[in-house]
Amino acid sequence: MIAVHMNPEKCSFSLQLRVRNFEVDWQGIVHNANYLHYFEIGRIEYLKHVGIPVDMRSIQSDSKVVVVRNEIDYRSPALFDELLEVYTRVSFIRSTSFAFEGMILEERSRRLIAENLAIHVWLDPVTDRPVRVTEAFRSRIRAFEGRNVEFLPE
Amino acid sequence: MIAVHMNPEKCSFSLQLRVRNFEVDWQGIVHNANYLHYFEIGRIEYLKHVGIPVDMRSIQSDSKVVVVRNEIDYRSPALFDELLEVYTRVSFIRSTSFAFEGMILEERSRRLIAENLAIHVWLDPVTDRPVRVTEAFRSRIRAFEGRNVEFLPE
Amino acid sequence: MIAVHMNPEKCSFSLQLRVRNFEVDWQGIVHNANYLHYFEIGRIEYLKHVGIPVDMRSIQSDSKVVVVRNEIDYRSPALFDELLEVYTRVSFIRSTSFAFEGMILEERSRRLIAENLAIHVWLDPVTDRPVRVTEAFRSRIRAFEGRNVEFLPE
Amino acid sequence: MIAVHMNPEKCSFSLQLRVRNFEVDWQGIVHNANYLHYFEIGRIEYLKHVGIPVDMRSIQSDSKVVVVRNEIDYRSPALFDELLEVYTRVSFIRSTSFAFEGMILEERSRRLIAENLAIHVWLDPVTDRPVRVTEAFRSRIRAFEGRNVEFLPE
Secondary structure, eight states, X not given: OOOSOOOGGGOOEEEEEEOOGGGBOTTSSBOTTHHHHHHHHXXXXXXXXXXXXXXXXXXXXXXXXXXXXXXXXXXXXXXXXXXXXXXXXXXXXXXSEEEEEEEEEETTTXXXXXXXXXXXXXXXXXXXXXXXXOHHHXXXXXHHHGGGSEEOOO | OOOSOOOGGGOOEEEEEEOOGGGBOTTSSBOTTHXXXXXXXXXXXXXXXXXXXXXXXXXXXXXXXXXXXXXXXXXXXXXXXXXXEEEEEEEEEOSSEEEEEEEEEETTTOOEEEXXXXXXXXXXXXXXXXXXXXXXXXXXXXXXXXXXSEEOOO | OOOSOOOGGGOOEEEEEEOOGGGBOTTSSBOTTXXXXXXXXXXXXXXXXXXXXXXXXXXXXXXXXXXXXXXXXXXXXXXXXXXXXXXXXXXXXOSSEEEEEEEEEETTTOOEEEEEEEEEEEXXXXXOOBOOOOHHHHHHHHHHHGGGSEEOOO | OOOSOXXXXXXXXXXXXXXXXXXXXXXXXXXXXXXXXXXXHHHHHHHHHTTOOOOHHHHHHTOEEEEEEEEEEEOSOOOTTOEEEEEEEEEEEXXXXXXXXXXXXXXXXXXXXXXEEEEEEEEOTTTOOBOOOOHHHHHHHHHHHGGGSEEOOO
16 A cells, blocks of 8 residues: 655656546546546656657557556545646666556645556567566656666566 | 455356447557446446445435545456456445455456455545444445455454 | 437347446436447447457458447436447448447336437548448348348449 | 538637547547547537536536537547647527537647537426526627627527
């Protein structure tokens, strides 16, 4: 479990999203599955921002990255038309896997909405077996995150 | 983290779902957020099955139950048109919270697709503060789950 | 505009769907975009039923079929947990296009929920230009629909 | 059917949307149901822009507006990460109904992506029977659209 809250000051990248009416469920709050969309938008834009191309063709040919685990903590429900601030960072890189952390705040009140840990694994696109996270990815993340990203042996 | 796989034999309730084409993403596999829909269908049908009415009006008036945490482990991607078996159970009930566990197998191959732990909290519908899980809910779950559900003090 | 209601008796194929909680919006009714999912499930299952394989690989290699127009008439909102009967048929086949009609009734009350006309075009997978609907498709539909499908010259 | 293309110059309001990866289907293009989300975002932001509050509580108490018909023409598929320009306008107001038109262009190439006509009906929130579109709504739209909106007797 995520014992303590993520620290948004460790996040060098954020973006803003507007809550849409069709994301709100019968309880009048954003449906719990939609936060995975928000966090994923954060990850995609993060990758574009640090210069790692996200392209369906390149993903399927050169390499294949899949999500193997998602943890989401819902702190306070987001409401229709609220503006959300989505913070995203890579927190660690292991041999064949790495972790994205995400955190959502409501823009005006700085109310904490939700937190996410998403573990990704690098696969060989032919055999589907885990392979070492590429040096290209490691160096891009290191250049952007600096001391905020941990490189773990295993 | 879920250290070991859920045991489907502890699940007295399951249902079947067909993977739909619009749930499959550009990688040709079910998009990671859609599994939350599958697990939630499992929970709703479980509640109906054990005799706990799920009605938007009753939820909003008498009581209010919200998801505060979701953990999903993606074991093997589900593919278009596969028939999935969704196992659901309540694994523990604490003072003001309880846990649903879910497990998805592909029907033919018994391939493990994904696992879920979803922590729910019971709220006072007026103050939004946690309140004790109702006796009605506890006794229904006890009657259905028998010794498979744990009642924890805190 | 669809001047008159579709006739469900012309439909030799139907299936049942349960309305899920996450398909219901803040107004307490199924969100208007979700009916397109229901109708599409009807079309996919129709194709499987009449023996036309629906496979993402075959679609992308041998042929390519795209939706070019959707008309949806919302007659009565569907509600959480209702069981819907989705009727589907191919109503006409032109040179390079064909039409699917769909109709949704609530199972118990036979209340008319929504109607759909979806025009599809057959494309050359390389040039993306319209090509003649294949003989294989025409003969399968003719065999299943009999006199209920119209073959139009243009 | 929409005989001719909408004229974007008649639209005094537009917004930009980024195509997200989870909106792209197995064919590598935006799934046909997601355009309804894009057009609806256009309508909601249009209403906010012209000063008509969109609030789930006000909708359910004072008045009730529902979509009764949607027409979508798919002109060219939108692709992952494209920036879309969504044009929205109210084209006519009848006694108890009104029409929103929408048009989506790809921002860079000005490629026409899709067009939409969405007919809405004003309902009495108690009886659910059509009632006259309010004067408040009519005057707001007239003030914003000027001669581009038609007021039709029936």
